[in-house]
Amino acid sequence: MSTLNKQYRLKARPVGVPKDSDWDFTTEPLPEIGEDEVLVKIHYCSLDPAMRGWMNEGRSYIPPVKIGEVMRAGTVGEVIASNSDSLRVGDFVSGTLGIQQYAKAKAKDLTKVDPKLAPIENYLGGLGMPGLTAYFGLLDVGAVKEGDTVLVS
Numbered sequence: 001m002s003t004l005n006k007q008y009r010l011k012a013r014p015v016g017v018p019k020d021s022d023w024d025f026t027t028e029p030l031p032e033i034g035e036d037e038v039l040v041k042i043h044y045c046s047l048d049p050a051m052r053g054w055m056n057e058g059r060s061y062i063p064p065v066k067i068g069e070v071m072r073a074g075t076v077g078e079v080i081a082s083n084s085d086s087l088r089v090g091d092f093v094s095g096t097l098g099i100q101q102y103a104k105a106k107a108k109d110l111t112k113v114d115p116k117l118a119p120i121e122n123y124l125g126g127l128g129m130p131g132l133t134a135y136f137g138l139l140d141v142g143a144v145k146e147g148d149t150v151l152v153s
Contacts, residue, residue, distance in 0.1 A: 003030055007099065009069060010024075011067065038082045041101070043075075043076055046073055048074065074128060076120045086112075094124070
């Protein structure tokens with residue numbers, strides 16, 4: 001196993017389209033895990049439109065990514081070390097772990113996913129945040145009911 005973790009960190013708040021100069025690509029030692037924490041090897045990061053808003057300073061539904069922080073992103077990966085009763089080495093999980101190769105996280109902040117039900121990358125699309133956004137948008141916000149016609153574009 002690699003002892004280094006490569007990460008993308010926000011260096012500056014982008015103006016318009018993000019540029020290479022808005023990012024720092026860093027390499028750091030793997031983090032030590034504490035009580036009820038796990039170390040996850042990230043297999044997939046989701047690049048979502050919401051990420052552009054997370055780079056902006058100001059009020060939003062979620063605090064902005066701070067300068068110097070790993071860029072926030074939805075991820076799916078495999079537990080490679082565990083100090084948790086609820087997650088074991090070899091379990092696959094999804095969570096907001098950022099654009100990096102490895103991440104430590106509290107077990108309670110992760111969702112266990114089953115690679116036998118669907119390929120793990122699907123937990124970042126239709127089975128993840130975009131799918132839940134569509135689902136609740138249709139049912140809760142749109143209040144779609146039987147007999148309604150829905151156009152998806």
